[in-house]
Amino acid sequence: MLYFGCLLFGVELGFLEFRFHLLQANWDHYLLLSSVVYFALAYRFDNRLVLSLALSALAGWFGLRLSHLLWFPGSLRGYALAYAAVVALVGVGLHRIRIQKHFLEAYLHVAANVALAALTTGVIDRRASALYILGLPGLAAAAIVGGLKFRRFAFVIYGVIYAYVGVSDLVVRDSTSATGGLTYFALSATAVIVGLVVLARRFGHDA
Amino acid sequence: MRHYSDTDERHIRAQAAVREWTRNGLLDSAQGEQVLAQLTVDLVRTNGFLRLALALFTAVIVTAVVLLVMSSVGLTSNTSFAVVTGIVALVCFGLAEMLAGVYRFYRFGVEEMLAVASAVLLSVSAAEFWSTVPFHAGADATTIGLVVGACCGFGVYRRFGFVYAALGSMVCAAGIPFQVDPDPAGRRALAAIMLVVVFLVVRSKRVRHGEEWPGDEYGQLQAAAFAGIYIVLNLKLGREFFFGWFYWFTYVMTFVLPLLGLALGIRDKDRPLLDVSITMAVVTLVTNKPYLGWPRHEWDPILLGVLLMAAAIGLRRWLAKSPSGERNGFTAMPVVSEHRTLLTLLSAVPFAAQPHGHAPAVEPTPTGFDGGHSGGAGGGGTF
Numbered sequence: 001m002l003y004f005g006c007l008l009f010g011v012e013l014g015f016l017e018f019r020f021h022l023l024q025a026n027w028d029h030y031l032l033l034s035s036v037v038y039f040a041l042a043y044r045f046d047n048r049l050v051l052s053l054a055l056s057a058l059a060g061w062f063g064l065r066l067s068h069l070l071w072f073p074g075s076l077r078g079y080a081l082a083y084a085a086v087v088a089l090v091g092v093g094l095h096r097i098r099i100q101k102h103f104l105e106a107y108l109h110v111a112a113n114v115a116l117a118a119l120t121t122g123v124i125d126r127r128a129s130a131l132y133i134l135g136l137p138g139l140a141a142a143a144i145v146g147g148l149k150f151r152r153f154a155f156v157i158y159g160v161i162y163a164y165v166g167v168s169d170l171v172v173r174d175s176t177s178a179t180g181g182l183t184y185f186a187l188s189a190t191a192v193i194v195g196l197v198v199l200a201r202r203f204g205h206d207a
Numbered sequence: 208m209r210h211y212s213d214t215d216e217r218h219i220r221a222q223a224a225v226r227e228w229t230r231n232g233l234l235d236s237a238q239g240e241q242v243l244a245q246l247t248v249d250l251v252r253t254n255g256f257l258r259l260a261l262a263l264f265t266a267v268i269v270t271a272v273v274l275l276v277m278s279s280v281g282l283t284s285n286t287s288f289a290v291v292t293g294i295v296a297l298v299c300f301g302l303a304e305m306l307a308g309v310y311r312f313y314r315f316g317v318e319e320m321l322a323v324a325s326a327v328l329l330s331v332s333a334a335e336f337w338s339t340v341p342f343h344a345g346a347d348a349t350t351i352g353l354v355v356g357a358c359c360g361f362g363v364y365r366r367f368g369f370v371y372a373a374l375g376s377m378v379c380a381a382g383i384p385f386q387v388d389p390d391p392a393g394r395r396a397l398a399a400i401m402l403v404v405v406f407l408v409v410r411s412k413r414v415r416h417g418e419e420w421p422g423d424e425y426g427q428l429q430a431a432a433f434a435g436i437y438i439v440l441n442l443k444l445g446r447e448f449f450f451g452w453f454y455w456f457t458y459v460m461t462f463v464l465p466l467l468g469l470a471l472g473i474r475d476k477d478r479p480l481l482d483v484s485i486t487m488a489v490v491t492l493v494t495n496k497p498y499l500g501w502p503r504h505e506w507d508p509i510l511l512g513v514l515l516m517a518a519a520i521g522l523r524r525w526l527a528k529s530p531s532g533e534r535n536g537f538t539a540m541p542v543v544s545e546h547r548t549l550l551t552l553l554s555a556v557p558f559a560a561q562p563h564g565h566a567p568a569v570e571p572t573p574t575g576f577d578g579g580h581s582g583g584a585g586g587g588g589t590f
Contacts, residue, residue: 001519008512015505153256160260178278185271189264193317196261200253200315 003049006038010057031061043099048106055110059083077118077128084115105152112143112155116162123166126173136166148199156199164192208365210307211250216368216420218246219313250313261316269299269324289335296328307367322367326359326375350386353379370424374431377405381435392453398439406432413477430479437464437487443494458498461491476536489515 013030016022023029038054041047062083091107094100119139122132140163147155168188172181222243229239253261276282276291303321306312334352360376363369384397409428416422440457442449449457468484471477492511496503526532526539 001516001523004512004519005516008509008516011508011512015509018505153254157256157260161263179275182271182275182278186268186275189267189271193261193264193268196257196264197317200257200261201251203254203257 002041002045002047003053006034006041006050006053009037010034028061031057035061042103046100048103051103051106052110055087055107058087059110059114077122080114080118084111084118087111087114109154112139112158115139116143116158120162120166124169133166133170137163140166148203151203153203160192160196164188209368210366211313211368213420215248215250215313218248219250219252220420220423222246222248248313250311251315252313253315258314258316258319262320265317265320266324269295269320269328273328285335285339289332289339292328292335293332296325296332299328300325303367318367319369322363322369323372323375326356326363326372329359330356330379347386350383353382353386357383368424370427373424373428377402377428377432377435380405381439391447392449395439395442395457396453399436402432402435402439406436414475426477426479430477430483433464433468433480434483434487437461437490440464441490441494443497444490461487461494461498465491473535473537 013034017027017030035054035057038050038057042051042054062079087107088111091104091111094107095104116136116139119132119136122128123136125132140159143155143159147153147157147159168185171184171188175181175184225234225239225242225246228234229236234242273292273295276295277288280287282288282291299321303318303325306315306318306321312318330352333355334348337346337351338348357376357379360372360374360379364373364376381398381402384394384401388394388397406429409425409432413422413425413429416425418426437460438444440460442454442457465484465488468480468487472481472484489511492514496507523539526534526537532538532540
């Protein structure tokens with residue numbers, strides 16, 4: 001109900017702007033306003049889904065929107081990494097001072113996805129800095145190790161998938177042979193599956 | 208027929224229930240361990256996230272292998288594509304059989320994707336092969352693909368117990384009338400009749416078995432078939448134009464079906480059917496205006512949202528008001544918190560679907576001649 005109410009609040013803000021053009025060119029401040037409201041409601045009612053909504057609205061205010069999420073232009077990639085760092089730090093900070101400690105995972109899900117997506121698109125973008133090529137495996141490895149250590153397997157999967165996409169692009173980007181590229185995908189995916197099966201057998205049905 | 212015994216299936220569901228009860232404090236950990244020790248199974252399983260990743264990478268391998276064979280051998284004709292996909296389908300099915308039968312994989316991702324890929328590839332192969340046959344005997348390639356897909360999906364469900372394979376089979380079967388009947392009303396009616404038959408068959412099994420396995424699977428299939436009937440009969444979910452009695456018959460059905468589903472779901476305490484019926488009721492409210500040809504307004508979603516929130520709050524209060532906090536077995540209190548994996552995935556949804564759209568560009572300052580909302584005596588700008 002709370003989540004639904006929050007969605008409705010967003011729709012109403014959109015309607016107000018559509019009809020009355022209150023903020024006009026500064027319409028993105030609605031995102032900041034709704035983010036603040038959602039944060040307050042999430043902590044008041046202890047609701048993780050609303051917290052995610054607050055984080056997404058905040059991300060929108062940072063300049064990340066769906067149209068950009070699939071492909072961060074160079075200037076937005078830095079904002080994305082900054083946003084991910086801020087979200088992770090806020091999550092860890094609130095966890096340390098014991099305010100809704102269980103929200104930490106939601107903060108880290110968002111931060112990990114945004115940071116890994118930004119780094120992956122940085123690897124794919126040939127004009128981007130080579131630092132992304134170092135950063136992606138590093139962060140992916142951190143996500144995998146942390147996920148295994150704390151048995152949060154979603155982070156393991158994030159690390160595996162983003163790293164696979166980035167590395168695959170590096171491997172096949174200059175390939176002129178379709179056969180070579182397809183052979184790479186068949187063999188590399190098999191290797192990933194073997195690794196995941198080993199993990200799955202080790203950790204069993206733990207969630 | 209099925210790879211897994213009844214005992215295995217029952218134990219797996221009981222394990223999940225015991226873990227949930229332990230997590231929610233209904234059992235202490237010692238009690239939970241004690242009960243779980245009596246529910247052992249010799250199956251290889253994994254958690255939801257690894258299962259998803261394993262399925263994803265298996266799909267990558269299967270796709271790469273099909274394309275690799277085609278490109279390396281230089282096959283380009285429909286016949287060769289049919290042969291390659293047919294052979295890969297058989298290999299996939301053989302591997303899935305081996306993993307489930309010999310290595311005892313259960314919902315492990317790999318065997319699931321292999322079995323599903325075998326069904327998809329076999330239906331693609333059949334369709335491609337049919338397209339090369341000179342005399343089609345009244346059926347086109349898509350129809351043959353759907354027929355084979357429906358049979359294969361059902362076979363995979365019977366063999367491995369993947370409910371989504373049965374759902375795929377149902378979708379393929381319901382799609383067949385859309386290929387063979389040229390009359391738009393006729394094909395929708397035919398598809399609805401097929402789904403009604405499926406609904407009645409699985410409902411009888413659901414009623415016989417109750418909520419216990421395999422009744423839970425039949426419950427999901429029943430709800431899916433019911434949703435299918437609604438989707439086929441709600442003409443505003445499609446783009447075709449209809450007139451006459453069929454149009455108004457379907458309009459009435461968009462109200463009858465959710466009400467019927469709610470009545471059955473509440474009476475039988477059938478959660479999947481209840482969820483589907485509530486969704487159908489909301490969709491009916493959304494499509495009501497287009498059905499009647501009434502204009503839509505920007506504030507419609509807000510009114511709908513307020514209505515739904517009021518209904519939910521009213522229902523919650525009504526349930527909570529009763530002396531024992533429940534009415535006929537329904538309570539507003541959360542008994543257990545289920546679906547942790549689903550919740551984790553859902554918590555990421557807002558990122559891809561923010562409730563705020565781009566605000567429209569500010570309209571240019573009116574010149575006095577470009578609109579008729581004020582002072583134009585109701586005339587538009589083109590007046």
